[in-house]
Amino acid sequence: MKILVINAGSSSLKYQLIDMETEKVLAKGGCERIGIDGSFLKAKGNGQEKVYEQPMPNHKVAIELVINALRDDVIGVIKSMDEIGAVGHRIVASGEYFKKTTLVTPEVQKTLEEKTFELAPLHNPAAATGLRACMEVMPKTPMALVFDTSFHATMPEKAYLYGIDYNDYKAYGVRKYGAHGTSHKFVSAEAAKYLGKKPEQLKIVTCHLGNGSSISAVDGGVCVDTSMGFTPLAGVMMGTRSGDIDASAVEFLARKKNLSHADAVTYLNKKCGVAGISGVSSDFRDLDDGAKKGNARCKLALDMFNYQTKKFVGAYAAAMGGLDCIVFTAGIGENSPNVREGVCEGLEFLGVKLDVKENAVRKDGIHEISAKDSKVKVLIIPTNEELVIARETAALL
Numbered sequence: 573m574k575i576l577v578i579n580a581g582s583s584s585l586k587y588q589l590i591d592m593e594t595e596k597v598l599a600k601g602g603c604e605r606i607g608i609d610g611s612f613l614k615a616k617g618n619g620q621e622k623v624y625e626q627p628m629p630n631h632k633v634a635i636e637l638v639i640n641a642l643r644d645d646v647i648g649v650i651k652s653m654d655e656i657g658a659v660g661h662r663i664v665a666s667g668e669y670f671k672k673t674t675l676v677t678p679e680v681q682k683t684l685e686e687k688t689f690e691l692a693p694l695h696n697p698a699a700a701t702g703l704r705a706c707m708e709v710m711p712k713t714p715m716a717l718v719f720d721t722s723f724h725a726t727m728p729e730k731a732y733l734y735g736i737d738y739n740d741y742k743a744y745g746v747r748k749y750g751a752h753g754t755s756h757k758f759v760s761a762e763a764a765k766y767l768g769k770k771p772e773q774l775k776i777v778t779c780h781l782g783n784g785s786s787i788s789a790v791d792g793g794v795c796v797d798t799s800m801g802f803t804p805l806a807g808v809m810m811g812t813r814s815g816d817i818d819a820s821a822v823e824f825l826a827r828k829k830n831l832s833h834a835d836a837v838t839y840l841n842k843k844c845g846v847a848g849i850s851g852v853s854s855d856f857r858d859l860d861d862g863a864k865k866g867n868a869r870c871k872l873a874l875d876m877f878n879y880q881t882k883k884f885v886g887a888y889a890a891a892m893g894g895l896d897c898i899v900f901t902a903g904i905g906e907n908s909p910n911v912r913e914g915v916c917e918g919l920e921f922l923g924v925k926l927d928v929k930e931n932a933v934r935k936d937g938i939h940e941i942s943a944k945d946s947k948v949k950v951l952i953i954p955t956n957e958e959l960v961i962a963r964e965t966a967a968l969l
């Protein structure tokens with residue numbers, strides 16, 4: 573069976589077509605500037621790339637163009653739309669309405685649109701627009717919703733609740749939901765496979781460190797805690813997001829800067845994090861360059877990020893009562909030896925011993941970077957969220 577994975581943003585739409593027998597990506601690409609002048613689709617298939625510069629006034633036109641690209645004479649990989657067994661849609665937030673991957677019915681679509689938009693106002697409406705567009709273009713094809721939050725649904729109440737009035741949690745669903753669940757799920761399962769152990773035998777801390785960063789405690793194959801919260805603003809400081817901050821400081825800052833509540837949250841999402849601390853960039857490559865040239869604030873931003881990430885690793889080892897493995901993944905986790913070294917430094921008391929030379933080597937696939945005598949294995953595992961979405965969608969059928 574072939575599964576089409578869709579990740580729709582407000583003006584973009586990324587896709588992959590995956591053959592589930594081989595789990596190979598047959599085709600992939602993305603539409604950009606949907607609804608804006610200058611829209612284009614960059615599509616890959618059969619080892620070739622083609623750029624379609626065509627007006628895309630809405631997501632429906634974008635999906636039609638994607639289907640055309642999939643059937644293209646040169647880069648096409650299917651003859652007919654009927655070869656697509658199902659479509660898996662990435663959905664950022666589920667609230668407590670969906671705990672697992674769900675087949676789309678009119679009822680499901682209604683819940684998605686009426687209940688979850690306010691939980692992820694930038695992401696969920698865009699994903700719902702992508703879903704509607706797919707349903708119009710492919711009315712007979714089953715559609716599945718795959719949630720970033722599902723993997724975190726196993727967290728116990730003591731981990732996901734905030735210390736607020738319990739009645740308010742019940743009334744408004746204000747609690748920790750987490751994010752990047754498909755990534756944490758994928759890399760923790762891959763780690764167990766690599767280590768030749770059953771997931772039930774392992775206590776793993778997964779560090780998804782990218783533009784957005786989250787850390788999860790995976791005990792016996794299930795998530796027991798994670799650093800992101802009600803929204804992806806919480807946890808460690810990120811590219812432009814502040815991470816955890818005292819709520820009173822937010823009110824204080826809003827007053828001083830004359831910001832509304834909503835504007836203060838936008839400020840915390842867009843103007844803070846390592847970009848705010850360094851005053852240079854949200855990109856860790858720029859911070860590395862800056863730090864090497866002696867920019868003290870770039871160094872400070874990196875030190876803060878490593879320190880905060882390390883604290884989550886320690887906290888989660890305590891929460892699980894042990895630690896067998898640390899996994900680094902995503903843009904920073906996979907590519908920054910400095911961050912991996914900075915995070916692991918000082919964790920020797922937990923049995924973490926990094927092989928500093930190995931950590932500096934770049935390798936494809938799973939890469940073990942702990943010393944041979946390290947009690948805790950440290951692994952770099954490239955994430956593959958699309959494959960998880962495709963697997964979940966196929967399993968549902």
Ligand code: AMP
Nearest residue numbers: 782783784855856857902903904907908
């Ligand atoms: P992601 O959100 O997973 O795509 O990660 C994107 C982030 O990864 C970028 O913003 C960079 O900060 C970071 N990144 C990518 N390549 C490198 C690298 N070679 N060294 C350090 N950071 C990197």
